[in-house]
Amino acid sequence: MSARGLLVAAPRSGSGKTTVTLGLQRALTRRGLTVRGLKCGPDYIDPAFHAAATGAPSANLDSYAMSDGLIARIAGEAARAADIVVAEGSMGLFDAVPGEIGHTGASADIAAATGWPALLVIDVSGQAQSAAAVALGCRAYDPRIRIAGVILNKVASARHERLVRQGMERIALPVLGALPREASLILPERHLGLVQAGETADLHARLDALAEAVAAAVDLDAVIAAAGETQLPAAAGGDAPPLPPPARRIAIARDAAFSFVYPHVEAGWRAAGATLVPFSPLKDEPPPEDCDACWLPGGYPELHAGTIAAAGRFLTGLRAFAQSRPVHGECGGYMVLGQRLTDADGVAHAMAGLLSVETSFAKRKMNLGYRRAVLEADGPLGPAGTVLTGHEFHYASIAAQGADPPFAVVTDAHGAAPAPAGSRRGRVTGSFFHAIAVASA
Structure with missing residues (x-):
């Protein structure tokens, strides 16, 4: 009922x-x-x-x-x-x-x-x-x-x-x-x-x-x-998760700096048989070694940039993890995977350096809207050509994109021309948009 x-x-x-x-x-x-x-x-x-x-x-x-x-x-x-x-x-x-x-x-x-x-x-x-x-x-x-x-x-x-x-x-x-x-x-x-x-x-x-x-x-x-009776669309929804789990055991950063994960994404991963293992970069914890992929969600790393930059065990462990297993960062997680993050006071903090991007919170500019992204290469969210729907909302800006190739080519809901977005290098990927689902055919 x-x-x-x-x-x-x-x-x-x-x-x-x-x-x-x-x-x-x-x-x-x-x-x-x-x-x-x-x-x-x-x-x-x-x-x-x-x-x-x-x-x-x-x-x-x-x-x-x-x-x-x-x-x-x-x-x-x-x-x-x-x-x-x-x-x-x-x-x-x-x-x-x-x-x-x-x-x-x-x-x-x-x-x-x-x-x-x-x-x-x-x-x-x-x-x-x-x-x-x-x-x-x-x-x-x-x-x-x-x-x-x-x-x-x-x-x-x-x-x-x-x-x-x-x-x-x-x-x-x-x-x-x-x-x-x-x-x-x-x-x-x-x-x-x-x-x-x-x-x-x-x-x-x-x-x-x-x-x-x-x-x-x-x-x-x-x-x-x-309150009215619930009358759902006829479409059954199928058994496929909204996003494919990036691995069977996923190390997922979870603390005040990393917390923006859509509940339906985590539930879909668990329903597909994945295990999520939380760890805290702010407590200087590295991704657990018994995991097969690492996920850095969005959040507020710009408010904790100094703490993250000083978290030697986390950064060293993340770099070691990325040598053999996929690592993906969304929005704030993407910023932490880059070379530097400049905080609101204009102080630049060294980040993981796994991607060449440099980001800044010193000059705020709101970026907001839906995104439709086509993956440029095989990765934790699917093979090249996979189309994802997602959303972007942040005030940080890219100070320097660096030389890494893009993670995806994106368009918005208003007909903007396709543009490269995010970065990828080896097993490491990241972008400012939060993926919501694989686009339906």
Whole structure:
């Protein structure tokens, strides 16, 4: 039997989706329900907060980068393991990239694919009845989906709430709750989004406070009743993992500097029979010798560059490992595989030197967007010619590319000309994009 579900969405970024999502997840869990969270889009931070709030795994659903079958598999697994699924949208509900209908990366695509109604979070600061016009536009914009109700956020006063509710009554859209303006409910952030769940001080106390605030301001019974039946795409999804495991035993860096791994990728590797063995570069641990490949995920090495540069056992062990086994780095991991990493203060730190690239965080420039990558040579993610979908989000820049040949040739979702990306040398590969799945034929 599959759980019912709903999608917490908003007209725009910054409306309070994450606050409301985590508060609902925690509050419903405290009621004794088995809750599963899911995140629309390529965000790799929010699923860890969902897992902390619910005590159960979370994962991403991405209509641009994933096939219908993979979306069905991930959503179906969550629904079968829960009493209710509380998914979180990304950006605005309809924000997307060019693509065929249903495969644009919009949160609305996921609502349409799963049958889950949207619960619209609206930041009503600076407006009153006009918020209803925004909600009405969201309800009318896409006939594939249903808006089940709204939660008002950043309500200034009882009078303000009454005025906003009058507007919602005029369009017959239920108001399921109203959260007051409260700075203490905001989770700490840094340049790539929220400070990671594992680094957030008093995380469970913060989640409990969110749950209490949401339970006091939102009709939880109405939220549960608003959830819709899960209706998954017909595609079965097959048994192949989203990405092929690079080896049977994978040494995977895991600490505050290396943590950005999509949950569905790790789950797919394990389902394919791979074993993941974590180690910590920040604790000066080398990749375990009994592993067949090493994976350096993205994260925040730019905040720990001095510690990494001084981690002699890690760097020596990584170089020795790379002489006989594949090593791959994504984003931050790619930076550590290079020659030098310049931090925000302009200090250059020597890295592993396994690739010729040099990167810098001193001059920040945001790089953001989906990527479609064609591998240039056989490697840990597949043979030459394999097409991967992925996503890039970082502020670091390439100070010097060096002489290594590219890892892949990439395009974006907006028709940019194919361009070389990443680096490869011997058994070592890396790129700034995070791979999400092997592209469907």
